Amino acid sequence: MARIGMVNYINMAPIYEVWKEQVRRPDWIMLDAPPAQLNRLLAAGSIDLGFVSAYEYAARPWLYRLMADLSISATGPVGSVFLFSSVPPEQLDGKLVLLTGQSDTSVCLLRLILEEFIKVRPRYVRGEIFAPHTPAEKPAALLAIGDEALRLNAAPDPRYPVQIDLGECWHQQTGLPFVFAVCAVREDFLQGNTEVAREIQQTLISCREQGLARLSEICTKAAARIPLMTAAACLRYFQSIEYDLSPIKQETLARFFALLIQRGEASPAALPLKLFPC
Ligand SMILES: C=C(O[C@@H]1C=C(C(=O)O)C=C[C@H]1O)C(=O)O
Structure with a gap:
């Protein structure tokens, strides 16, 4: 069994709508909630992996690894x-x-x-x-x-x-993008569940790819959740959100975490970043 956290905002719709439609795995339990709640659940071990504030990784890096190629980020204005x-x-x-x-x-x-x-x-x-x-x-x-x-x-x-x-x-x-959320997996879950974690990561990436190819359809559904938001405004919003953790995004996290460490707001063990898979 794997317990997975998903942010309950429309910014996740391009991944989550496809997931809800296609993923039929009773052994993968999805829990959606605001980020601060997911942070607490992941830290407590009440979920095994999921999208959490990037800060959560920097606060308790010994508990987690960052799932490669997944984030909630933006290069310039994020819109939310x-x-x-x-x-x-x-x-x-x-x-x-x-x-x-x-x-x-x-x-x-x-x-x-x-x-x-x-x-x-x-x-x-x-x-x-x-x-x-x-x-x-x-x-x-x-x-x-x-x-x-x-x-x-x-x-x-x-x-x-x-x-x-x-x-x-x-x-x-x-001059850098910013990474608001990461997909973190607990180290203790990885012991014995490496293959499951890999499969979930690949499934999330596959949902993202399909979701990004169907943005105009997904934004009609998502816009209805925000009073006064039009589908066109939602499409512009989705076009400013990115979901990867490419090398420049990793550089951004390292820069942000270094500043937080200097300010005494993050663990010095947050650097270097630990990725899964490495
Ligand atoms: C861009 C966003 O990223 C979010 C910002 C987060 C934070 O500040 O901790 C956590 C998760 C993301 O959903 C947003 O929700 O608007």
Whole structure:
């Protein structure tokens, strides 16, 4: 048996729709959830492998290997990882920023961008972006990812007129793509299950190839999950998401992890990257 985690956002639709349609393996249990929940499940051994925040690998690299050729990434604007702000980011020093509880990678990336690139130090709070909250203090900016970011993007909140795409910002600073999520497999699962893991990896890649060839059909279905999103907007979104872990993406992960290690936010054992298969 293998327990597999899948992010429950529409960004996974090009892989997941094909998987649901074609993969008939009762011994492969698929569990879909927001990334932060998948991170916790994988760390606890409640799932064996799956798509998790790239940060999860960097936090506990001794538990995992990175499945070769799989990721959720973008070269330039990603279209679903945004800081929505009431003021330009240069003015966020000391201000309150609400960070989605669903993400781990983008939270680290945003702090890196604000503190190292823009040189401001806001105050942060983690929480629900759409919670009907009555906060003592209204946040000056929000970090949203995935479907929540797409919803806010489709129906902008006039209180947050400044919108920063974190994939674009990273690309402008480094010239590199950014890897938001990886497909990680637990080392203890690999003991005795190497062939199964290989078969799952190949199946995910095959679903991805078929999904990318059927994008316009898949985006009609996926767009319906986001209020006000048209199929055309969904197609543009899918065209900006990439699912590979090519050498440049590995270089990106190494660069990002090195910065996190310097900041004391990741394990030094996160480098060099450990891939499966090697
Ligand atoms: C591009 C995205 O990548 C996501 C971002 C993640 C994170 O920040 O931890 C985790 C999984 C991905 O789904 C997105 O969801 O918008």
